[in-house]
Amino acid sequence: MDDFAKLGVDDFLDQVADRTPTPGGGGVTALAGALACALARMVAAYSVNKKTDPGVRTQIEEMGTHLHRADQLLRALITRDAEAYAAMTDVGAKRKAQSPPSPAVETAYSNAVLAAAAVPMEIAAVASNALATMDKGKSVASRYILSDLAIAAILADATARASAYTVRVNAREVADANTKTRLLENVDEIIGHCAGHRESIEVFVSGQIE
Numbered sequence: 001m002d003d004f005a006k007l008g009v010d011d012f013l014d015q016v017a018d019r020t021p022t023p024g025g026g027g028v029t030a031l032a033g034a035l036a037c038a039l040a041r042m043v044a045a046y047s048v049n050k051k052t053d054p055g056v057r058t059q060i061e062e063m064g065t066h067l068h069r070a071d072q073l074l075r076a077l078i079t080r081d082a083e084a085y086a087a088m089t090d091v092g093a094k095r096k097a098q099s100p101p102s103p104a105v106e107t108a109y110s111n112a113v114l115a116a117a118a119v120p121m122e123i124a125a126v127a128s129n130a131l132a133t134m135d136k137g138k139s140v141a142s143r144y145i146l147s148d149l150a151i152a153a154i155l156a157d158a159t160a161r162a163s164a165y166t167v168r169v170n171a172r173e174v175a176d177a178n179t180k181t182r183l184l185e186n187v188d189e190i191i192g193h194c195a196g197h198r199e200s201i202e203v204f205v206s207g208q209i210e
Helices: 009-017 025-046 054-097 103-140 143-171 177-209
Strands: none
Touching (some): 009 025, 025 103, 025 143, 054 103, 103 143
């Protein structure tokens, strides 16, 4: 499978628009998260200069490092989402072709479903960690570029909220009730964390630019 993160913007958008299952909602969500991290990294880059206090410089550099790591993870998750979907679809077709499905195929399908749910869960978790990093660094970010930090926070929050839909749609196929409940509770918890950080950033930024 192609690495969707390596596509140009036009090619990626055209492939999303095509009558093909991937890149779809999961990949678009991961891309939105990567954009959020990239924008917040720009904020960090503009927040240091020759006169920056050494302690503040260290804090901003750590912010940039954490956001870079999140950015790279989310870029990789664009393609991983497509791979997980393809694997689930493939074993799902084998399962449908058997009547009844063999235990081996049932096990393979259950594992594929969990893997397909794990990817958007990871996307949401990475977005949550990125938001926490943005929130922690908001007070030392350059006030001239705080609007971009607010935009990054909104995108990261939207990334987690959007990921929840992919988690939920895959959770419908999870046979074990306890596992399904745990998945849904975990993603709801992540959404709550993201909302708190996004609101904190927006309140701070609004107070500085209005």
